[in-house]
Amino acid sequence: MTAELARDPRPIFAQALDQAGKQVAAVSPDELSNRTPCADYDVRALLGHVVSVLHKLARVGTGGDARDVPDVIDGIADDGWASAFTRARSEVERVWADDERLDRMVELPWATLPGRHALEAYTHEFTAHSWDLAHATRRLAELDPDLAAQALEAFSTFAPPEERSEQGPFSPVVPVPDDADMYTRLAAYLGRQP
Structure with a gap:
């Protein structure tokens, strides 16, 4: 087994969830209607x-279909988001604690791949959405630049600009100065307006 294949994605996934969880917990009810850099989403x-996404990861980890979970969970009380995130995270960590799940193929809405690669992909999604939340609530100073650097490297591989379309999840790359911080570079690469 190669070192690449054998790498356990769960520690870095946990770091991304720690960061996302802090952003979720910091949101106050009066910020729920703030616009985010994600065109279709306000903070709520x-x-x-x-x-x-956490529910989808738990579902595919047990062999279920992620498409059975809506893309946006609603019906959560204004002050209940942190506990909803914590409960869903606990379930994901319980499901993915089994090492055998890392090499089992999982079917996601956008690909079928080994579990370890699914966790890596969602590590980067949580990193990007942490920035989205921080940007919408003006908490940018609280983000880990190492997570952004890893996400930017990964997105450069599996979401190259030349393969994007108007129907895809990423808009064209937005130009930023060469000395832009890592999260600004990541957001711009994903087509957000930093």
Whole structure:
């Protein structure tokens, strides 16, 4: 088994969830209607999406279909997002604690791949959405630049600009200065307006 294949994605996934969890917990009810850099989401909808992704990961980890979970969970009380995130995270960590799940193929809405690669992909999604939440609530100073550097490297591989379309999840790359911080570079690469 190669070192690449054998790498356990769960520690870095946990770091991304720690960061996302802090952003979720910091959101106050009066910020729920703030616009986010995600075109279709205000803060409430983005929180619903983040919680949904955790439910999807738990579902595919047990062999279920992620498409059975809506893209945005709603019906959460204004002050209940942190506990909803924590409960969903606990379930994901319970499901993915089994090492055998890392090499089992999982079917996601956008690909079928080994579990370890699914966790890596969602590590980067949580990193990007942490920036989205921090940007919408003006908490940018609280983000880990190492997570952004890893996400930017990964997105450069599996979401190259030349393969994007108007129907895809990423808009064209937005130009930023060469000395932009890592999260600004990541957001711009994903087509957000930093």
